[in-house]
Amino acid sequence: MEQTRYQRGFDKLSEIDGEAGHNVINNLASICPDLAKFIIEFPFGDIYSREDLDLKSREIATVSALTAMGNCAPQLAVHIHGALNIGCSPKEVTEVILQMAVYAGFPAAINGMLVAKQVFEERGIITP
Amino acid sequence: MEQTRYQRGFDKLSEIDGEAGHNVINNLASICPDLAKFIIEFPFGDIYSREDLDLKSREIATVSALTAMGNCAPQLAVHIHGALNIGCSPKEVTEVILQMAVYAGFPAAINGMLVAKQVFEERGIITP
Amino acid sequence: MEQTRYQRGFDKLSEIDGEAGHNVINNLASICPDLAKFIIEFPFGDIYSREDLDLKSREIATVSALTAMGNCAPQLAVHIHGALNIGCSPKEVTEVILQMAVYAGFPAAINGMLVAKQVFEERGIITP
Amino acid sequence: MEQTRYQRGFDKLSEIDGEAGHNVINNLASICPDLAKFIIEFPFGDIYSREDLDLKSREIATVSALTAMGNCAPQLAVHIHGALNIGCSPKEVTEVILQMAVYAGFPAAINGMLVAKQVFEERGIITP
Amino acid sequence: MEQTRYQRGFDKLSEIDGEAGHNVINNLASICPDLAKFIIEFPFGDIYSREDLDLKSREIATVSALTAMGNCAPQLAVHIHGALNIGCSPKEVTEVILQMAVYAGFPAAINGMLVAKQVFEERGIITP
Amino acid sequence: MEQTRYQRGFDKLSEIDGEAGHNVINNLASICPDLAKFIIEFPFGDIYSREDLDLKSREIATVSALTAMGNCAPQLAVHIHGALNIGCSPKEVTEVILQMAVYAGFPAAINGMLVAKQVFEERGIITP
Numbered sequence: 001m002e003q004t005r006y007q008r009g010f011d012k013l014s015e016i017d018g019e020a021g022h023n024v025i026n027n028l029a030s031i032c033p034d035l036a037k038f039i040i041e042f043p044f045g046d047i048y049s050r051e052d053l054d055l056k057s058r059e060i061a062t063v064s065a066l067t068a069m070g071n072c073a074p075q076l077a078v079h080i081h082g083a084l085n086i087g088c089s090p091k092e093v094t095e096v097i098l099q100m101a102v103y104a105g106f107p108a109a110i111n112g113m114l115v116a117k118q119v120f121e122e123r124g125i126i127t128p
Numbered sequence: 129m130e131q132t133r134y135q136r137g138f139d140k141l142s143e144i145d146g147e148a149g150h151n152v153i154n155n156l157a158s159i160c161p162d163l164a165k166f167i168i169e170f171p172f173g174d175i176y177s178r179e180d181l182d183l184k185s186r187e188i189a190t191v192s193a194l195t196a197m198g199n200c201a202p203q204l205a206v207h208i209h210g211a212l213n214i215g216c217s218p219k220e221v222t223e224v225i226l227q228m229a230v231y232a233g234f235p236a237a238i239n240g241m242l243v244a245k246q247v248f249e250e251r252g253i254i255t256p
Numbered sequence: 257m258e259q260t261r262y263q264r265g266f267d268k269l270s271e272i273d274g275e276a277g278h279n280v281i282n283n284l285a286s287i288c289p290d291l292a293k294f295i296i297e298f299p300f301g302d303i304y305s306r307e308d309l310d311l312k313s314r315e316i317a318t319v320s321a322l323t324a325m326g327n328c329a330p331q332l333a334v335h336i337h338g339a340l341n342i343g344c345s346p347k348e349v350t351e352v353i354l355q356m357a358v359y360a361g362f363p364a365a366i367n368g369m370l371v372a373k374q375v376f377e378e379r380g381i382i383t384p
Numbered sequence: 385m386e387q388t389r390y391q392r393g394f395d396k397l398s399e400i401d402g403e404a405g406h407n408v409i410n411n412l413a414s415i416c417p418d419l420a421k422f423i424i425e426f427p428f429g430d431i432y433s434r435e436d437l438d439l440k441s442r443e444i445a446t447v448s449a450l451t452a453m454g455n456c457a458p459q460l461a462v463h464i465h466g467a468l469n470i471g472c473s474p475k476e477v478t479e480v481i482l483q484m485a486v487y488a489g490f491p492a493a494i495n496g497m498l499v500a501k502q503v504f505e506e507r508g509i510i511t512p
Numbered sequence: 513m514e515q516t517r518y519q520r521g522f523d524k525l526s527e528i529d530g531e532a533g534h535n536v537i538n539n540l541a542s543i544c545p546d547l548a549k550f551i552i553e554f555p556f557g558d559i560y561s562r563e564d565l566d567l568k569s570r571e572i573a574t575v576s577a578l579t580a581m582g583n584c585a586p587q588l589a590v591h592i593h594g595a596l597n598i599g600c601s602p603k604e605v606t607e608v609i610l611q612m613a614v615y616a617g618f619p620a621a622i623n624g625m626l627v628a629k630q631v632f633e634e635r636g637i638i639t640p
Numbered sequence: 641m642e643q644t645r646y647q648r649g650f651d652k653l654s655e656i657d658g659e660a661g662h663n664v665i666n667n668l669a670s671i672c673p674d675l676a677k678f679i680i681e682f683p684f685g686d687i688y689s690r691e692d693l694d695l696k697s698r699e700i701a702t703v704s705a706l707t708a709m710g711n712c713a714p715q716l717a718v719h720i721h722g723a724l725n726i727g728c729s730p731k732e733v734t735e736v737i738l739q740m741a742v743y744a745g746f747p748a749a750i751n752g753m754l755v756a757k758q759v760f761e762e763r764g765i766i767t768p
Contacts, residue, residue: 028750031757031767032734034306039746042298043230050290053223057188061224064189065196065231068489070583071710072747075231094544095181096189102171103193103203105452105489106551107584110540117543127543156494159501159511160478162562167490170554178546196745198327199454200491222288233708233745234295235328238284245287255287299742309735313700317736320701321708321743324617326455331743350416351693352701358683359705359715361580361617362423363456366412373415383415418690426682427614434674437607444569445576445608449615452577459615479565480573486555487577487587582711606672618679619712622668629671639671 009045016082059083067097067112068104080119137173144210187211195225195240196232208247265301272338315339323353323368324360336375393429400466443467451496452488464503521557528594571595579624580616592631649685656722699723707737707752708744720759
């Protein structure tokens with residue numbers, strides 16, 4: 001059963017975040033492998049694998065929250081990749097980040113947008 | 129033109145938040161009417177009125193961010209109403225809030241869920 | 257195996273938080289029973305059950321973090337009960353909260369202290 | 385010397401916050417008198433007593449920060465009283481809070497404004 | 513009318529933040545030009561252009577809030593430049609940042625002070 | 641008496657944070673020496689010098705809070721050094737940080753863990 005959670009989580013992590021997700025896991029493995037294991041099991045095995053909300057909406061929720069919280073740029077970058085990987089358009093990503101100016105203020109939106117800018121450049125996405 | 133922003137914002141506020149939105153505006157009118165005016169013009173006239181992201185995704189982004197920020201329960205209640213008003217299912221709302229346990233911790237998710245519980249009770253929604 | 261995580265978590269929750277913990281779980285059951293289940297499985301089944309850090313230190317860490325975050329008074333109350341339940345003295349609890357004035361500012365420390373005051377009164381603890 | 389810090393701080397607290405400040409101190413005295421003592425000595429004895437920034441600017445800085453942080457409404461109320469006590473106009477207070485919509489988002493500004501509304505009502509201030 | 517908001521905002525941005533402000537706008541233009549436009553129109557065209565609070569007090573409020581929030585160092589740097597541009601003394605800036613140790617804790621004050629240190633060095637300001 | 645607070649604080653700072661603490665103080669000395677002085681006097685002279693909570697518990701509280709707050713990596717690094725200096729094991733440090741996934745979310749725990757990784761590498765600590 002645990003095996004199932006881990007396996008289901010690893011597959012979901014790979015589907016959403018791809019190489020960027022694997023890098024996070026590998027980076028943690030040498031300091032606290034159980035944190036890496038829990039990331040796979042709980043967020044990806046338990047949460048992202050749930051039905052009742054499509055994956056695109058889940059990534060919109062995550063990009064929005066990470067932009068608003070404003071103190072986790074590396075995770076925001078991973079999830080902007082994830083949002084694009086599972087079918088969000090670049091425009092949808094920037095709209096979500098822009099909207100955070102309303103709820104978390106302009107600095108959070110600006111800093112989130114500059115993370116998106118870097119991700120888009122890595123992927124060769126031309127905007128706007 | 130300003131008239132247009134205000135009018136477009138007021139219509140959008142009414143569409144999304146209905147009476148709960150009007151109450152916020154009226155409550156502010158006696159202390160700082162310009163804050164009420166700016167809420168109508170900028171978030172609703174400028175942001176929610178934009179194309180390129182559907183209204184349902186916008187409300188998912190807002191419910192997610194307000195849950196994660198964790199210090200704005202009244203606004204979260206208004207936007208859970210808003211999410212339901214524009215077509216999110218109760219289940220989609222609770223999925224978004226649940227997901228915030230991953231990004232903002234369990235206390236934020238618990239407190240957000242209890243706001244949803246109250247909104248659902250006001251609307252006579254039976255869960256789960 | 258899942259059964260084990262849940263059972264281990266439920267026992268740990270009962271040991272630490274007692275009735276206050278059960279109330280949180282029951283309160284969530286009617287809106288999102290899976291959030292209640294995840295609370296039992298992950299924080300209590302996976303984290304608090306770990307060795308390598310004694311339970312008293314874990315509660316000190318939690319009281320400290322919740323005081324510093326400053327937006328989760330209900331959870332802070334539950335964990336001040338928990339800290340006292342598993343052997344922290346009232347003085348140790350107030351010292352942790354006091355120390356947060358340094359890291360999160362005086363408002364966070366004051367608000368945390370007033371939560372402790374209420375918990376102490378419920379338990380008939382006389383301070384200082 | 386300590387006596388001097390405490391005395392200087394108590395006088396400054398009384399000048400700025402008056403009865404609202406004394407209430408905070410008294411409320412803490414029964415749970416952690418040293419927190420009350422440190423509030424008098426450090427913020428008021430060490431910081432507010434400094435030259436190089438006038439008291440009005442100090443209260444503007446505090447009202448602004450507490451509005452933006454968004455999780456310390458009781459302290460915001462005390463310092464809105466303080467700002468008015470030392471010569472800020474009601475309009476200056478609401479302008480500072482309004483401006484926080486830009487930096488911390490509209491929910492923070494709305495919640496701060498509603499704290500101001502309550503303080504103004506207590507003092508019989510008619511706005512706008 | 514929109515033209516007026518934009519023009520008024522651009523002039524105010526130029527007055528306060530000068531080149532640092534223009535850099536922010538230009539940096540955003542290639543990813544989301546509308547965010548750049550909204551920054552000019554709302555914060556600068558609508559808020560900083562208001563009467564009833566002098567510009568120096570507005571910059572004190574902003575430096576204070578950004579220091580306390582602690583997750584927007586680039587914006588803090590821009591507004592320390594802004595505060596100095598419109599007549600705050602270096603000493604007034606450091607006093608505001610120092611005061612945040614009280615409300616947001618010492619780490620926020622230290623990190624804010626190190627941003628000020630860098631800005632002062634860029635401008636050739638000798639302190640203390 | 642002030643001399644005593646400063647001297648007591650300086651000794652405590654040296655005991656806990658050693659060279660990393662002195663670097664913070666020296667770095668601030670050229671921009672705001674009074675902030676450096678207050679850090680020595682209040683956190684270290686007044687708080688860390690108190691009895692009723694052992695130093696190891698104090699460092700656990702600080703590492704926990706700084707991880708959860710998520711916007712003060714430099715201070716977290718200093719206090720992970722401090723925790724190790726006064727007798728916490730590397731495993732206890734990583735357990736505290738891991739636990740913050742529950743209260744502040746996975747991004748805060750991941751970012752805190754990567755700060756610990758760097759500190760451990762500086763000290764030649766092999767994990768896990």
